Amino acid sequence: MIKARHLRLLLGAPAVVLIFVFMILPITNMVEMSFRVPGTVEPFGDDYTLMHYTRVFGDSFYWGILARSLLTAGSVALLCLIVSYPIAWHLSKASGLKAALLYALIASPLMTGVLVRNFGWMIVTALNGPLNETLIGLGIISQPLRLLFTQGLVIVALVHVFVPFMVLPINNALRNIPDNLVEASVSMGASRYRVFRDIILPLSFPGIQPGLILVYVLAVAAYVTPALLGGQMVTYMPTMIIAELTGTFRWPLGSALAIMLSLSTILVVGLFTMLTWRLMERARA
Amino acid sequence: MATVDVKNLCKRYDDFVALDGVSIAARSGELVTLLGPSGCGKSTTLRCLAGFLEPDGGEMAVDGQSILATPSNRRGFGVVFQNYALFPHMTVAENIGYGLRLRKCSGSEITTRVHDVMSLVKLTGLEHRMPREISGGQQQRVALARALVLKPKLLLLDEPLANLDARLRDEVRWLIRDLQQQSGITAFYVTHDQSEAMAISDMVAVMKKGRVAQFATPREIYQKPVERYVADFTGEANFLSCRSLEACGEGRMRISVGGAELDVDCVPSLEPGEAAELLLRPESLQLATLGEDVTFRGRIVKSAFLGASQHCEIALADGGVLKLTTAPNAPVRIGDEVGIVVDRSHAWLMPEGTK
Numbered sequence: 001m002i003k004a005r006h007l008r009l010l011l012g013a014p015a016v017v018l019i020f021v022f023m024i025l026p027i028t029n030m031v032e033m034s035f036r037v038p039g040t041v042e043p044f045g046d047d048y049t050l051m052h053y054t055r056v057f058g059d060s061f062y063w064g065i066l067a068r069s070l071l072t073a074g075s076v077a078l079l080c081l082i083v084s085y086p087i088a089w090h091l092s093k094a095s096g097l098k099a100a101l102l103y104a105l106i107a108s109p110l111m112t113g114v115l116v117r118n119f120g121w122m123i124v125t126a127l128n129g130p131l132n133e134t135l136i137g138l139g140i141i142s143q144p145l146r147l148l149f150t151q152g153l154v155i156v157a158l159v160h161v162f163v164p165f166m167v168l169p170i171n172n173a174l175r176n177i178p179d180n181l182v183e184a185s186v187s188m189g190a191s192r193y194r195v196f197r198d199i200i201l202p203l204s205f206p207g208i209q210p211g212l213i214l215v216y217v218l219a220v221a222a223y224v225t226p227a228l229l230g231g232q233m234v235t236y237m238p239t240m241i242i243a244e245l246t247g248t249f250r251w252p253l254g255s256a257l258a259i260m261l262s263l264s265t266i267l268v269v270g271l272f273t274m275l276t277w278r279l280m281e282r283a284r285a
Numbered sequence: 286m287a288t289v290d291v292k293n294l295c296k297r298y299d300d301f302v303a304l305d306g307v308s309i310a311a312r313s314g315e316l317v318t319l320l321g322p323s324g325c326g327k328s329t330t331l332r333c334l335a336g337f338l339e340p341d342g343g344e345m346a347v348d349g350q351s352i353l354a355t356p357s358n359r360r361g362f363g364v365v366f367q368n369y370a371l372f373p374h375m376t377v378a379e380n381i382g383y384g385l386r387l388r389k390c391s392g393s394e395i396t397t398r399v400h401d402v403m404s405l406v407k408l409t410g411l412e413h414r415m416p417r418e419i420s421g422g423q424q425q426r427v428a429l430a431r432a433l434v435l436k437p438k439l440l441l442l443d444e445p446l447a448n449l450d451a452r453l454r455d456e457v458r459w460l461i462r463d464l465q466q467q468s469g470i471t472a473f474y475v476t477h478d479q480s481e482a483m484a485i486s487d488m489v490a491v492m493k494k495g496r497v498a499q500f501a502t503p504r505e506i507y508q509k510p511v512e513r514y515v516a517d518f519t520g521e522a523n524f525l526s527c528r529s530l531e532a533c534g535e536g537r538m539r540i541s542v543g544g545a546e547l548d549v550d551c552v553p554s555l556e557p558g559e560a561a562e563l564l565l566r567p568e569s570l571q572l573a574t575l576g577e578d579v580t581f582r583g584r585i586v587k588s589a590f591l592g593a594s595q596h597c598e599i600a601l602a603d604g605g606v607l608k609l610t611t612a613p614n615a616p617v618r619i620g621d622e623v624g625i626v627v628d629r630s631h632a633w634l635m636p637e638g639t640k
Contacts, residue, residue, distance in 0.1 A: 180370040183337050186357045187364040188384035188435060198383070202374050282374040282415075 034255035043251035052256035062257065066264060069237040072151065073219035074268075076158045080215045081208065083159060084166035088207070091167060092174035106168075109161045118228040121157050122148055149231030157225050162218055166211040173207025174200070205283045209276055213269055220265050237261045286313045287347050287438040287471050289334075294343035296329055303329045304340065305495035311488070314469040316462070318482040320518065321492035327475045328443055330492075334473060335364050335441050347438060360439075363432025363470075367444040369424045371416040377427050378403075378412040384435045402434040406460065422453040426460065433464060440465065440472040446481065458485060479519045483507065491515045508566075508631060511552055512638045516564050523565040525605045526637060531557045538634055543581045543601045547627070551634035560637040569631035570609040572623050579624030583607065588617045599623060 034052055036044035056062050091102050109117065124131050125147035132144040147153050177200065185195050223238040230236065237257065244254035289311040296304040304326045311317045319327035332338040334345060336357030345352050352360055371380050378399050385395045403409050406426040416424055425445060432440060445461065446454040462485040465472050476482055482489050483503045490500040491514075499506055499515045510516040513524060527542035529551070538551040542563055555561060573579045586606070587598035590613065597617050599607045607625060611617060 178368070178370065180366050180368065181372060183335070183357075184364060184366065184370040184431075185372070185383065186337075187335055187360075187362060187441075188431070189358050189361070189387045191358060194387060199372060 030255045030258060033252055034259055036252045038250060038252060043249055052253050055253070056256045056260055062260070065235055065237055065240055066260060068151075068235075069220055069261065070264060070268060072155060072158075072236065073216050076155055076162065076219040077212045077216040079155065079159045080162050080166045081212060084163050084211070085170060085208075087163070088167045088170035088174055088204075091171045107164050110164055114224050115228075117161065118157065118225055121153065121229055125153055148229065149233055151230065151234050154226050154230045154234065154236075157229050158219050158222055161225070162215045165214045165218065169211045169214070170204055170207035173204040177203045202279065203283050205276070205279050209273075209280055213272065216272075217265060217269065220261065286469055288313050288349070289317075289439060289471055289473070290344070290346040290349075291330070291334070292344040292346075294330060294333060294345065295341045296326075296333065296338065297341055302495050304333070304343075306343070307492070307495070307497055309490050309497060309500055311471050311473065313471055314466075315487040316465050316472045316474055316485060317488045317490065318474045318476060318486040319490050319492055320476060320479060320482040322477055322518070324494075325492040326495040327477075327492050329495075331441050331443050331473055331475050334439070335362060336360050361435070361437055362439040362441055363435060363437035365425075365428045365432050365440070365442045365445045367447050369416070369421075369428040369448075371424055371427055371431075373416055376413050376415055377408065377419065380416065380427055381431045381434055384431065388435075398434055402430045405433070405464065406430045421449055422457055425449060425457055429457075429461065429464070433468065433470075436468075437470060440470045442472060442474045444475055444477070446476070446478075454481075461485065483519070491518055509550070509552075509633055510564065510635065512635055513562060513564075514638065516633075516635070521567050521608065523567065523570070523607045523609075525563045525565065525601075525607075527561055527563050527634075529555060529557050529559055529561045529634065540634060543603050543605055545580050547580070547629060547632065549629060549632040549634050552636060555634060555636055561634050562637050564633040564635060565607065565627060566631065567609045569628035570607060571626045571628075572609070572611050572615075572617070573626050577624070577626050580627040580629075581607070581625040583623060583625065585617055585619050585621045585623060588619060599625060 033044060035048045035050070037047045037049045037051070039045040087102075087106060091099065091106065094102050112120075123129055126132070127144045127146065127148070129148075131147065132141075135141045136144065181199055181203070182195055185199050190198065221238060222236075223242060226234065226236045227239050227242075230239070238261075241254050241257045241261070244250045244257060289309075291307060291309045294304050294307040295302075307326065307330050309317060309319070309330070319330055321327045329338065333340045336352075336355070340353075347360075372383065375383065381402060382395045382399045385398060390398070399412075400409075403412065406429055408423060408426055408430060411419055411423065411427075416427065419427070425448075428445070442461065446457055449457060458481060461474075474482075474486065483506075486503055488500065489503050489506045491498045491506060491510075493514055499511045501509075506515060507519050510519065516522045516524070525542050527540045530539045530541055530546070533539050533548050536550060536553055537548050538555060538557065538561075539546060539548050540561065540563065547563075549563065551561070581599075581601055583599040583601040585597050586600045587596075589596045593613060594610050595613050595617060596608065596610055599609070601607065609625070617623075
């Protein structure tokens with residue numbers, strides 16, 4: 001006999017099938033591939049080996065690139081937080097038309113295609129591009145700056161596009177802080193700084209934590225922006241993995257690198273979550 | 286210990302006048318209640334005192350010194366909010382000690398003072414709980430302790446009992462009054478509950494549309510209101526329109542009402558001949574038994590048995606209606622003709638006003 005409860009479970013079936021076919025299967029497939037021997041005609045051979053992992057984990061070249069990827073993503077997340085917090089603050093105080101307008105402005109980086117956005121950055125920051133010309137015209141610099149194909153530009157461009165992912169959760173958390181908590185602390189003698197440090201900041205942490213995690217994960221996995229704005233000089237894990245997969249056709253090696261990146265990201269996020277556990281627990285009113 | 290002087294306070298939002306010249310004063314150690322319906326300006330007045338709002342005009346002084354230019358965090362007032370406003374990410378003890386930490390008190394001093402005030406409000410043992418883990422009544426006592434621990438010059442309470450159920454309300458109300466009297470802190474108390482206001486105040490300011498309708502002791506507010514609005518807001522009231530005939534000395538006036546002539550106390554500014562209204566509280570009316578001096582005659586039109594007492598409404602010959610409460614043991618029947626005895630010393634004559 002089929003009970004109503006079973007029918008309800010059936011509602012989840014499409015999602016389960018989707019996740020299984022497009023996430024579980026490919027990842028299993030990739031894990032398996034990372035243990036295959038390199039092939040000569042096909043992407044990989046029939047036998048199994050640990051050689052890709054010994055190579056990946058034994059080579060400081062790969063560790064260096066992993067470190068750069070993780071550090072870059074970390075800087076993007078932190079810069080994003082610094083840029084987004086004041087925006088989230090204003091948004092949380094806005095209502096009506098002003099709020100709608102702010103929401104639209106904040107989401108604007110996401111409304112531009114990824115290629116258009118990055119080619120835009122390339123044009124703006126080129127040696128003889130408008131940014132350099134303006135700076136020279138204003139007499140601030142005499143020689144054009146090499147901005148394009150630098151790590152700095154990659155970070156700035158990623159911060160730009162990920163701001164919405166930081167602003168929205170923080171805005172949510174700030175909106176949940178009742179005004180009279182601020183009044184209460186002021187009446188007890190708190191300065192603006194102490195109100196921010198003691199009340200606003202800890203109570204907005206339930207927005208800060210997911211924002212940081214979200215932006216970090218997105219930045220670690222970003223491919224198009226580092227590929228276009230980082231140029232050939234600056235390699236990140238995603239660009240290198242794609243190069244292995246589509247350039248040299250070493251799929252097992254590429255898979256091992258992808259797994260190295262995934263594991264280290266999971267580790268970082270897990271560690272961060274554990275370290276901030278107490279802060280979250282306290283703020284979850 | 287502080288005296289407070291609020292003079293002619295004004296505040297407007299666009300075209301809404303929130304405060305239209307509010308003047309109130311508190312002597313040292315007094316509890317002054319701001320009483321009125323929502324939108325009357327009572328909370329606005331309190332928020333101006335607390336420094337959360339800046340008045341557009343008027344003066345506020347504590348111990349003779351203007352506080353207008355003093356920012357909220359330097360006023361040294363304790364504020365207790367309707368929804369407690371406890372910091373959800375701090376334990377009970379941290380909430381109470383927060384103001385002391387801001388004042389850079391030593392750790393041991395904070396511990397002692399927090400401990401002392403917690404036993405004062407009977408919260409001992411809850412130090413390490415989070416606010417969400419304790420009951421509403423306990424939360425409000427934490428809020429009270431948090432304000433009192435700083436020994437404020439002035440305690441401001443904004444409907445502190447509104448979110449509590451009836452039984453707790455009584456308990457916390459007396460706690461507030463006891464603590465206020467023990468510590469001798471001058472306090473302003475905002476409420477829309479007249480019985481609460483009566484019970485704990487030294488002085489009551491009944492507010493109406495951004496103004497103070499009457500500022501007096503609870504007894505005066507109840508027994509000698511200056512206008513019908515005040516009488517209505519402070520309890521059950523009967524009003525009979527009447528004509529004032531002549532002054533008869535000592536602030537008394539002879540009036541003609543419902544076919545009778547009475548000498549009653551009246552609002553001092555009332556002139557003979559003016560249209561007036563007679564206030565008769567239900568408790569100053571009695572159904573006549575044989576041989577008593579009957580003032581009015583009427584017929585019972587409504588009655589309700591309440592157990593400890595019974596309510597009835599009596600229609601007078603001239604169309605007026607009187608509500609009164611009688612002892613429960615003699616049944617009253619609708620349609621009965623009755624005589625009513627008025628306690629003349631507690632009848633009160635006011636100018637006929639807008640409702």
